[in-house]
Amino acid sequence: MKELLVVSGKGGTGKTSLVGAFAVLAENKVLADCDVDASDLHLLLKPQVRETKEFYGSKKAVLHSERCNGCLVCVDVCRFGAISVGRSGRRSVLQGEIRIDPVSCEGCAVCSHACPQGAITMAENLSGHWFISDTPYGPLVHARLGVAEENSGKLVTQVRRQARSIAEERGSGYIITDGPPGIGCPVISSISGVDLALIVTEPTVAGSHDMARILELARHFGVNAMVCINKYDLDEGRTEDIERYCRREGIRLAGRIPFDEEVVNALARGAPAVMSPAGAGRTEGRASRAMREVWTEVSSRLG
């Protein structure tokens, strides 16, 4: 079983559209959406949720004010500025004005260890949900992190673990994963140990800048990478620059996809941009044809 991750560094390059196409084209696979912050794949794949699980990714400090004597040790020890006191200082504590801001709390528990009264405890925090779903293209594991929640890396790990176990159970050939944007903790959790990272970029200054950062990340984690250029005809000179850069760095190219309003229209219909071979009644658009070729390249590299 091979694990393919589609990432981009920058958002909005067309990652999810491409994963939607692969969902149609690949046989016998499990799909995973690791963009737990703002997942979009479900808009294309129309999943029927089979199981919903709660995700407790962090702990938060909780103050039991009846035990608090207002010594303010907690305020001094918190390095994240999560504990504050009302304006009248010590007196206000006794009036219940001490406040722990759950958004700033990192769950380090230093305050609870330091409180001489044992007035602060740590509570599990419901940080989001993850789902196992059926789609017309196979099973999908996806998640939703609560708004303003942290530890998306742990939630990503949970999604990947579940996708892997379903793939093993079914003897699937592939896990195809839609990755998060950026190069921070959710991306690091998504990329470690995959067989191939397909980096989708676009021929813009921002696109090539962010592609270089994500390639560096892939190299840092020893992951094989391929590059695919979306909307390549937006600036063909820049497309050639990107391809030259990749050849020089020894990165294999997976192909180029033209800008085609058909992709946006398919999206507006809530459907993947390529049609299943069985349903290929209409003439296929340029972008759709190119996506098919990219899949051929990627799947041959995956072996």
Place this chain on the structure above:
Amino acid sequence: MVVAIASGKGGTGKTTVAVNLALTLSGDMPVQVVDCDVEEPNVHLFLRPAIEVSEEVTLPVPVVDKTLCNGCGRCGEVCAFNAVIAIDTQVMVFPELCHGCGGCTRFCPVGAISEEPRGIGIVECGRAGRIEFVQGRVNVGNPLVPPVVRAVKAKIDRARPKVVIVDAPPGTSCPVVASVKDSDFCVLVTEPTPFGLNDLTLAVDMARELDVPFGVVINRSGLGNKDVLAYCRCEKIPVLLEIAFDRRYAACYARGGRLVEEFPELREAFRGLWRRIGVLAKAG
């Protein structure tokens, strides 16, 4: 006034709005642009600032003095992030997991743990013409993003009367919250597609959760469908500006060009955006 530009989703045009609003206003008032998208900072590609100061962002991570350590294991008990692990009498430190909370140092009964700074990113300050510029950049492979965002935001100068435009990262989780928190107004940039709408609803939840007044800019208007407009009407969210989809705009962005300089009609549009932000920020 601090205005954060956020979007839920990446690639909707956050940076475009931040850069062009800054360029439009900088003729009339002092403007500071703060790029908080420290995973993939892009504003500099358009403003091309001269960087004058570059500072390392560090976290205090533990160092164990083995000659003092008596192997009691207290450090491993208090570490909530598995960055310090005590096995038998051996203590191991994993600096990349450390959040810098200081717990192990504080609770070591024999004072065997001290702290040393570990670099996790940089903050750079400079100028682009009349615009003051700040950006952060996390080191590749470092998962701890919010401390770099906080270091960038620490450069916001609220004392002098000016406009501060904060370019936030995509999404709605901790790095975004760190960017948008304490702003006077938040502009949510979206595009008229199902992806744009889905992510906009998440960003709206975030802005409401943080209690920051907000409005929407629709980029690439004319592509996709009308659902974003319908959603905004239904939720009574002000649509501050619509930027039409135009291949010429896309090509200008692609090569790092500045829309308001190449297409003067957009300058007036960004002025209008600023007027509406002013009215709504006061009301909020």
